[in-house]
Amino acid sequence: MILAFNGSPRVKGNTAAMLQAALDGAASTGAETRLIQLYHMNYKGCVSCFSCKLKKGRHGHCAMKDELSPVLEMMEEADALIFGSPIYYNNVTPELLALEHRFLFSHMLYNKENRWVFSRRIPSAFVYTFGMTAEHTDSIVGQFSAVHTRMGEMLGVPSEICCSANAWQFSDYSLYEADRYDPAEKKKYRDEVFPEDCRRAFDLGRRLALAKP
Numbered sequence: 001m002i003l004a005f006n007g008s009p010r011v012k013g014n015t016a017a018m019l020q021a022a023l024d025g026a027a028s029t030g031a032e033t034r035l036i037q038l039y040h041m042n043y044k045g046c047v048s049c050f051s052c053k054l055k056k057g058r059h060g061h062c063a064m065k066d067e068l069s070p071v072l073e074m075m076e077e078a079d080a081l082i083f084g085s086p087i088y089y090n091n092v093t094p095e096l097l098a099l100e101h102r103f104l105f106s107h108m109l110y111n112k113e114n115r116w117v118f119s120r121r122i123p124s125a126f127v128y129t130f131g132m133t134a135e136h137t138d139s140i141v142g143q144f145s146a147v148h149t150r151m152g153e154m155l156g157v158p159s160e161i162c163c164s165a166n167a168w169q170f171s172d173y174s175l176y177e178a179d180r181y182d183p184a185e186k187k188k189y190r191d192e193v194f195p196e197d198c199r200r201a202f203d204l205g206r207r208l209a210l211a212k213p
């Protein structure tokens with residue numbers, strides 16, 4: 001099963017479209033796929049209880065009990081993971097970050113060796129959508145690269161990153177205070193560049209599904 005997580009509140013927005021394209025790519029290889037809408041669920045981020053680090057604790061298991069618990073269980077069995085988010089103030093949304101923290105921290109021990117307790121090697125990717133144009137996306141993603149690095153270490157394969165810039169935000173730009181945008185330019189970008197971004201996401205999903213780490 002290839003799992004994708006939408007960290008956008010807009011369940012049919014740009015991030016969802018990119019994630020669906022990635023899952024379509026995975027499905028084109030025959031893989032089973034599932035898109036999980038994080039904003040449909042009630043949960044919190046890591047509360048630093050350290051249960052996952054107790055000598056007699058259940059390592060690799062988050063002790064918090066909420067609607068994220070069954071999702072974290074599913075992640076243990078997944079063949080690949082795709083984390084998606086719109087960029088809010090140069091970071092991912094709190095909902096995606098909460099999932100990332102709970103997943104990463106519960107699988108990490110403060111030991112010198114055998115630091116990660118994930119039993120398999122599986123590929124992962126991060127899919128990000130930006131309101132801003134493409135020239136700044138790499139440097140912004142670089143600001144939270146610790147999550148990408150740690151995820152790759154934990155899962156045993158470096159993570160991939162796929163960005164889409166200049167997102168289409170409103171169905172009718174004339175209704176909004178947004179004169180920094182030219183609606184015709186925005187539409188052209190949505191019609192000509194965004195489909196290309198979705199094609200890159202499709203190829204990414206295919207690659208993840210075919211990977212044999």
Ligand SMILES: Cc1cc2nc3c(=O)[nH]c(=O)nc-3n(C[C@H](O)[C@H](O)[C@H](O)COP(=O)(O)O)c2cc1C
Pocket residue numbers: 008009010012013014015016085086087088089090091129130131132133167168169
């Ligand atoms: C609270 C908030 C903060 C935002 N901050 C940024 C930002 O720092 N950089 C940026 O490029 N876009 C920013 N945006 C625009 C979103 O990234 C853009 O609307 C989103 O990628 C669209 O994806 P969606 O359709 O999946 O929601 C922000 C949007 C919101 C609502």
